[in-house]
Amino acid sequence: MSRMLDIAILGLLMDRDHHGYEIRSQLRERLGVSANVSFGSIYPALARLERHGSVEAVAPTESRFGALSTGSLSGERASLRALRATSGIGRRGRKVYRITDRGRQEFAELLADPTTMDDGKNFTMRMALAKYLTPTLRVALLERRRTDLVSRLAEVRAGAANTELDSYARSVMEHAAQAVELDLAWIDSLLTTERSNHNNFAQDAK
Amino acid sequence: MSRMLDIAILGLLMDRDHHGYEIRSQLRERLGVSANVSFGSIYPALARLERHGSVEAVAPTESRFGALSTGSLSGERASLRALRATSGIGRRGRKVYRITDRGRQEFAELLADPTTMDDGKNFTMRMALAKYLTPTLRVALLERRRTDLVSRLAEVRAGAANTELDSYARSVMEHAAQAVELDLAWIDSLLTTERSNHNNFAQDAK
DNA sequence: GTTCGATATATCGAATTGATATGATGAGTC
DNA sequence: GACTCATCATATCAATTCGATATATCGAAC
The missing domain is CATH 1.10.10.10 (Winged helix-like DNA-binding domain superfamily/Winged helix DNA-binding domain)
Structure with missing residues (x-):
């Protein structure tokens, strides 16, 4: 497990x-x-x-x-x-x-360990413990999550556009798309922070 | 189960x-x-x-x-x-x-059956199948979910304000708060739709 | 022609769930 | 002081779910 x-x-x-x-x-x-x-x-x-x-x-x-x-x-x-x-x-x-x-x-x-897959719940737990990770591993974790979210976004957008779905199912997919967009914005802001920290460190080291 | x-x-x-x-x-x-x-x-x-x-x-x-x-x-x-x-x-x-x-x-x-608890995943499934529910049961489902989300929002906001947490854990809680707010806005829009449909039906029935 | 990714069912041990039992503590309330 | 009642706290159970693995077919690409 x-x-x-x-x-x-x-x-x-x-x-x-x-x-x-x-x-x-x-x-x-x-x-x-x-x-x-x-x-x-x-x-x-x-x-x-x-x-x-x-x-x-x-x-x-x-x-x-x-x-x-x-x-x-x-x-x-x-x-x-x-x-x-x-x-x-x-x-x-x-x-x-x-x-x-x-x-x-x-x-x-x-x-x-990156082999233990990261669904939403697992990623959240890991991120809340990210202070115990090295900067490199943190960025790797964020990028893995980002990849998953991008493909999930395509999937839910397709669902939201599916005219065969009734209005409730379509609403679920539309809301899912918004939720994934929010997740993606969060990941991107965290990645930006990680990279600016990294740059600061690189500058300090000069 | x-x-x-x-x-x-x-x-x-x-x-x-x-x-x-x-x-x-x-x-x-x-x-x-x-x-x-x-x-x-x-x-x-x-x-x-x-x-x-x-x-x-x-x-x-x-x-x-x-x-x-x-x-x-x-x-x-x-x-x-x-x-x-x-x-x-x-x-x-x-x-x-x-x-x-x-x-x-x-x-x-x-x-x-309202006794089967509705965490996020379960609620999503049920909502996507809501066309098979009566309007009354749909509203009851939405209101139950709303109650859960409101109490969860208080919890995550408290977490986000907890200065004992490191920046990663706090970021997780802040993002959780935003996600719950998005969920709540969705629920409220669905409730509004349900009620306006109900009103339309009541008017039609006059 | 053969390798490869997607489709498809099946099964296993280990982990998780939801329910339930049991009891202690603390705060009211009479 | 005795009483209820919500909260705290551990424990266990059958049923369910997971993650991994095995097996096999099909379609396409090379």
């Missing part, structure tokens, strides 16, 4: 530690994913990454659950909680993960 | 017969799906629908493969082909499907 979720999780953990529930909201709020990624994807992915040694669970120090900070709980409840925390049976509460050195290395390789 | 692929396939077959390979391109060209749907989804979905009695395979009359139209083939090759066609072993070529009455009924129910 393309392992885009692995890249996204590792990318989020590059910044700071996270627990599973939080990763879902971060995907939306920081990586621009518009659909909710299922917990049925996230928890198995974290388990997979932990087995692989790319992430490790850390003690939930600032957890709201396992903290046992003040003596506000009854003795009975506290001991029950301690038992659960120790035994691991029925344990609930945050499980915070940290990226390992191995995870950091794996992240760099996965993010840079 | 949400069975969006089933809806899409049945919707395409409402218009005319299709074979599996063709359905993939039609999803892009007529229903506005921007990613290629895997054949590993399409062929099992067709088999499922056939088992369920919603579609049926028709003789590949105009197939390029099984046609046997002119005598341009050598006797040996023709007999080999006939053998394959009869035995079903190693048979290749188009397998064209037609929607059944049962399929038509199922399609109407699935398309109208």
